[in-house]
Amino acid sequence: MLAYIDRIISVEIPDSIEQPQLYECVKKHMMHGPCDDYPIYKRRNDGKYIDRNGVALDNRYVVPYNPYLLLKYQAHLNIEWCHQSMFIKYLLKYINKGYDRITAALVPVENEDGTTEQSVNEIKHYLDGRYISPCEACWRIFSFQIHKRSPVVERLYFYLPGENSVIFEDSDDIDALLSKPIVKKSMFNSWLQANGIFQQAKHLTNLQFITNLHTLPLKMLKAM
Known part of the structure; x- marks a missing residue:
């Protein structure tokens, strides 16, 4: 497997005498700061380095590349060996x-x-x-x-009777505001109330309860 990867991906500076064109492509397009996390490639300390703004950059600073593709397109082409499922998400977001x-x-x-x-x-x-x-x-x-978010998470607020928070504007009529049913009820409390009254509701999660309101008996909805 390692030999197979070596034929596809390289992270080393080529010889400037034997492969001058590839050397110039690596020098121009593939030198970067240490950015590898997964996987760890073979980076031999063979004495080769590229001078970039007065700084000697050795094999530790080479972005993984494929020699054939780099010579063909002569552009920055980061080639990685995708061996974990996390790379699927990265590639999808990148393209x-x-x-x-x-x-x-x-x-x-x-x-x-x-x-x-x-x-x-x-x-x-x-x-x-x-x-x-x-x-x-x-x-x-x-x-x-x-x-899309998976799994779907819904925050359910719960509180002791009469201790729920009420948000209002300075100009709101307090009596009219407190008379609204929404002030005294919440999604969580209504779900628990339905579970305590109706046998059918005991087998529904909160998400199923909300998404299937149109199929629930009318008496169950009125009780809430």
Whole structure:
């Protein structure tokens, strides 16, 4: 296996006499600070180094590369041996991150008479200048999910009777606010209440209870 990896990936400076073109490509495109975490490649101390701004960089500073691809494309090509499942997420994020974002500024609008309109419609400027990369455009055209969280986590607030927090504005009518059912009930307490009354609810998790409200008996919903 190690010999197979050595044929594909290299992290060493080639000989400047035997492989001058490859040496120049590594020197120009593949020298970087220590950035490897997984896996650990063979980096021999063979005495070769590349001078970069007066600093001698040896094999420890070579970004993993493939000699054939580097010579063919002559660009920065980081080749890694993917041996853990975590790399799947890294590769997916890397190839879908899109192009660099544009830089935009909000400036006052100059009228025809030379006066300056001071009010700036930030929403309109945002819509006019929003940048969508080709990757994101295709993703949205095919109606793929933009984001997803797994496992789904819902924070349920629970408290002792009469000790829940109530958020209100200074101008709110306190009596009208406290008379609302939402002040006295919460998702967690309603779920426990349904579990204590109805046998059907005892077999549902909170997530199942919420997502299946349309299938629950009307008397169960009224009891909540």
